[in-house]
Amino acid sequence: MFKSARMQKFRAVVPQRTSDATVARLHEAGVVQLKEVSGVEVTRKALGEDVQEVSSMLSTFKEIQEFLKTQQYGRSVRVEELTYKETLEAAKKILKKLDKKLVILRGNKTELNGKRQELLAQRGIIENFSEIKLPLQYLRSTDEIYIVVGQISEERIAKFCGSVSDALSQKVFVTSVGKGKIQTVIVACRTKDQHKLSPVLYRYEVGILEIPPIVGAPRKAYKSIEKKLSEVKKQAAVVDREVSKLAKAEARDINCLTELLEIQKERLECGAIFGYTDTTVLIEGWAPEKKTSELESILDKATKHRYVFRAYVPQASEIENVPIKLENPRIVEDFEFITQTYGLPRYDEVDPTPFLWPTFALFFAICLSDAAYGVLLGLFMASGVWFAKGFPRDLRVMIIICAIFTVPVGALMGGWFGFKPLWVDPLKNPIAILKLAIFIGILHIILGFGAVATLKDLFRKDWKNLILNHAPRVLITVGFFGLSFCALGIGLHEFGINFTFPKLSLFSAFNPFAPAVTIVMAFRLIFYTGIVVGMAGAALMAQGLRQRFTGPINVIYSITGLAADAASYGRLMALGIATSIIAYAINYILGLLYSGFSPKLSAISVVLVVPFLIVLGIVFFVCHCFNIFINSLGGFIHTMRLHYVEFFGKFYEGGGEKFVPFKAKRMFTKV
Numbered sequence: 116m117f118k119s120a121r122m123q124k125f126r127a128v129v130p131q132r133t134s135d136a137t138v139a140r141l142h143e144a145g146v147v148q149l150k151e152v153s154g155v156e157v158t159r160k161a162l163g164e165d166v167q168e169v170s171s172m173l174s175t176f177k178e179i180q181e182f183l184k185t186q187q188y189g190r191s192v193r194v195e196e197l198t199y200k201e202t203l204e205a206a207k208k209i210l211k212k213l214d215k216k217l218v219i220l221r222g223n224k225t226e227l228n229g230k231r232q233e234l235l236a237q238r239g240i241i242e243n244f245s246e247i248k249l250p251l252q253y254l255r256s257t258d259e260i261y262i263v264v265g266q267i268s269e270e271r272i273a274k275f276c277g278s279v280s281d282a283l284s285q286k287v288f289v290t291s292v293g294k295g296k297i298q299t300v301i302v303a304c305r306t307k308d309q310h311k312l313s314p315v316l317y318r319y320e321v322g323i324l325e326i327p328p329i330v331g332a333p334r335k336a337y338k339s340i341e342k343k344l345s346e347v348k349k350q351a352a353v354v355d356r357e358v359s360k361l362a363k364a365e366a367r368d369i370n371c372l373t374e375l376l377e378i379q380k381e382r383l384e385c386g387a388i389f390g391y392t393d394t395t396v397l398i399e400g401w402a403p404e405k406k407t408s409e410l411e412s413i414l415d416k417a418t419k420h421r422y423v424f425r426a427y428v429p430q431a432s433e434i435e436n437v438p439i440k441l442e443n444p445r446i447v448e449d450f451e452f453i454t455q456t457y458g459l460p461r462y463d464e465v466d467p468t469p470f471l472w473p474t475f476a477l478f479f480a481i482c483l484s485d486a487a488y489g490v491l492l493g494l495f496m497a498s499g500v501w502f503a504k505g506f507p508r509d510l511r512v513m514i515i516i517c518a519i520f521t522v523p524v525g526a527l528m529g530g531w532f533g534f535k536p537l538w539v540d541p542l543k544n545p546i547a548i549l550k551l552a553i554f555i556g557i558l559h560i561i562l563g564f565g566a567v568a569t570l571k572d573l574f575r576k577d578w579k580n581l582i583l584n585h586a587p588r589v590l591i592t593v594g595f596f597g598l599s600f601c602a603l604g605i606g607l608h609e610f611g612i613n614f615t616f617p618k619l620s621l622f623s624a625f626n627p628f629a630p631a632v633t634i635v636m637a638f639r640l641i642f643y644t645g646i647v648v649g650m651a652g653a654a655l656m657a658q659g660l661r662q663r664f665t666g667p668i669n670v671i672y673s674i675t676g677l678a679a680d681a682a683s684y685g686r687l688m689a690l691g692i693a694t695s696i697i698a699y700a701i702n703y704i705l706g707l708l709y710s711g712f713s714p715k716l717s718a719i720s721v722v723l724v725v726p727f728l729i730v731l732g733i734v735f736f737v738c739h740c741f742n743i744f745i746n747s748l749g750g751f752i753h754t755m756r757l758h759y760v761e762f763f764g765k766f767y768e769g770g771g772e773k774f775v776p777f778k779a780k781r782m783f784t785k786v
Contacts, residue, residue: 116447116469117570119462119771120440121404124433126397127414128423134389134396135198137417138382141398143786144413145778146406148438149385152399157390166383169199172206173376179217180373183358188366194784199379206372209365216361223354231347238340243324244333246293247301251333254301254326261306265321269296275319276300282311299324370783378779385777401438401774402426429462437462439771447472449512457759458769465571467767471758472516474559478757480520481552482750484529484541484691485698488743489521514747528691532739533698539609541692542699547609548688556684556761557596560677563765565589571766583652585766587645587670594642595677598624601635646670680761686753694746701738705731 125147129137141147180186197205243266244251256262267275272291279289279302288303300321304312316323329336362369390397402410407426414422429437439459441451443466450472460466483489496511496518506514525531527538528548539547564585572581597616602625604618616634623629627639653666709731763769 116443117465118442118574119460119466120442120774122401122429122437122440122462122774123404123407123426124399124429124437125402125407125410125424125426126399127425128395128397129414129418130421131391131394131396133418133421134386135382137396137398137414138385139196140413140417141410142378142382142777142779144409145776146410146413147400147402147777148775149388149398149400149777151388152390152397155390155397157392157397160386160389160391162384162387165199166380168203169376169380169383172203172210173373173380175210176206176369176373176376179213180369182217182221183362183365183369185362185366185369188363189370189783190367191781191783191785192367192371194371194375194786196786197375197379199383202372202375202379206376209368209372213361213365213369220354220358220361224351224358227347227351227354231344231351234340234344234347237327237329238337238344240325240327241329241333241337241340243299244327245337246299247333250331251326251336252330256306259306261304261309261312263302263312263316263321263323264326265300265302265316265323266297267291267300267319267321269298271319272298272300275315275321278315278319279312282315283308287312367783374781374783378781381777381779400777403440403774434461434463435770436772438774440774441466441468443468446516449509449516450475452507452509452513453755453758455773456755457763457767459771459773461768461771463575464768465567465574465766467567467763470562470567471762474562474762475513475754475758476517476520477524477555478687478754479517479747479750480524481528481548481555481687482690482694482753483517483521483743483746484525484694485531485533486522486525486529487531488529488694488739488746489518489525491740492521492743492747493518514751517751529695529698532735533695533702541688541695544609545688545692548691549685550605550607550609552684552687553681555687556681556757557592559684559757559762560680560765561589561592563762564592568766579652579656583648583656587649587652588673588765590641590645591649591670591674592645592677594638594640594645595674596681597638598635598642599678601638683761684757686757690746690750690753693749694742697742697746698739701735701742705735705738 127137141149244264247254247264254262254264276289276291279287283304286305286308289300291298291300293299302312302316327336388399390399410426411424414424439462441448441454441459443451447469451468453471453475454460454466454468480489483492493515496506496515526536528536528541530536530540541548568585568588569581572578572585600616601619602621604616606615607613608615617632619631619635623631624635625639625642627643631639649670650667653670654663657663657666712727
């Protein structure tokens with residue numbers, strides 16, 4: 116906790132004859148992340164034909180797996196450890212057994228799909244002629260008569276018919292059929308007058324329809340196509356049953372060999388990053404410090420005691436390349452989602468997850484601010500209903516923890532469905548909530564500058580940065596807000612504390628020479644000590660003349676940022692009040708409906724009152740569920756924003772790369 120898992124870089128030299136067994140054991144154990152050998156002169160090997168052969172076979176088996184959908188029938192089975200050659204032989208044997216059946220089934224499916232697409236295309240064309248009752252062969256042009264069938268918008272039909280008659284001097288037949296905004300028109304004229312008709316068709320944007328090569332009325336042809344489609348569907352169902360039967364029979368072998376081929380491919384590909392001599396193989400990578408003894412044991416067994424192994428702590432020049440594996444207790448572990456979304460920490464800095472999980476849950480609770488909402492949200496995420504299952508597991512657990520925090524916080528601030536809060540009603544006294552949000556924000560800022568940034572400096576043994584940078588920032592923050600509270604005369608009576616900061620003018624509060632009570636003098640001493648040490652530290656740590664001048668100025672300028680950071684936490688109050696306002700509006704409107712209709716209904720019949728109350732209860736529940744959804748979403752986003760900007764910005768560098776173990780992924784096989 117507070118640090119990512121301690122890593123060690125390792126190098127191992129193993130005999131070439133045992134390299135395959137070594138890689139296989141490392142792959143199964145999944146305790147190392149392999150890297151390309153560097154810093155020594157060794158021979159490298161390019162990927163050979165064996166990788167291409169395994170890749171080609173794997174591609175073939177994945178196509179078979181996709182075609183037969185065998186994954187739905189898969190279950191884990193025990194298998195022998197095979198070499199890649201043995202795996203290829205087994206794959207070829209299964210492929211030879213299935214080849215003829217697959218060719219037939221694929222051919223049948225392709226043929227039926229082709230027929231279906233062709234019939235669907237024909238049906239789509241005929242649908243354009245559905246309003247025509249004449250046999251379609253009567254609408255084909257002859258040597259003497261030119262016939263056009265097209266579609267035109269309803270409002271243009273009258274003008275189109277008139278224009279056609281005028282253009283062809285009444286020597287034309289034109290009619291429209293159908294209903295709706297787009298109608299079908301049929302135009303017949305002498306073939307020699309075709310050139311007069313074409314401009315009119317273009318002017319009125321008539322969509323010309325090609326007469327399909329069928330005989331008879333369109334409706335009859337449509338029914339015939341529907342019958343053929345039904346037959347194709349039946350034939351396809353028969354083929355699907357045959358596919359399903361084959362899949363059930365061969366799923367075990369297909370799934371196993373697909374997985375084994377993928378594993379062999381990964382093992383062969385990693386050979387390109389190893390170093391080779393005439394008789395040995397050099398392997399390099401990263402392993403968690405806790406796993407180095409297990410790693411050495413694996414090498415010992417795989418090589419039968421013939422190996423050279425060395426593991427060492429990463430050097431300062433290697434820090435940026437060390438892979439990151441977060442290690443936290445169970446309750447904290449799920450909040451790694453927040454850290455990883457922002458970016459993993461560097462190897463030599465603090466893992467912020469242990470610090471952010473309680474504050475994240477607390478901020479979310481203040482935003483949602485209703486105990487009943489917390490109960491419903493927690494039950495929903497824990498219930499495992501289909502919608503909740505759409506969330507990743509760690510995110511679901513996070514929200515459940517946030518919901519648990521919401522119950523006591525909501526009971527104090529927002530009550531139950533907006534009724535009877537124990538501490539303060541945010542609608543009547545929002546200033547108390549604002550004070551709470553600002554105080555929490557200041558403590559959060561101090562936590563970032565003081566605890567987390569200080570811990571990072573301790574990890575790095577960077578005493579200069581601790582004393583000259585982070586310690587002054589804490590002093591400035593405490594002193595600045597203490598004097599600001601004095602200038603505002605803020606009291607703590609809402610929190611059960613009988614104390615008010617002594618009221619001074621802004622100038623008097625920050626004037627180091629003005630007389631004042633002890634607490635003000637203490638805040639001044641803290642504030643100006645932080646400024647003096649911070650400015651001196653900025654000048655001493657600066658690189659170059661320009662930074663020696665601008666560094667101390669930036670220390671003064673950063674004070675304005677503290678006020679903006681603290682004000683940003685006011686969003687907690689805004690979101691908490693928003694939840695209460697919506698809850699109050701729901702209760703108020705439903706209360707009006709109840710008081711307005713219930714007496715009238717009860718006077719008529721008791722039978723009407725019960726359904727009315729049931730409907731009212733359903734509306735109450737649905738409306739409050741909407742309030743939970745919209746404010747949970749807003750609360751989660753703004754809580755993330757407060758941590759990413761106001762908190763992480765005080766100490767976090769990030770940029771670490773995740774530890775990705777070289778591990779065989781097994782779903783269908785067990786060695």
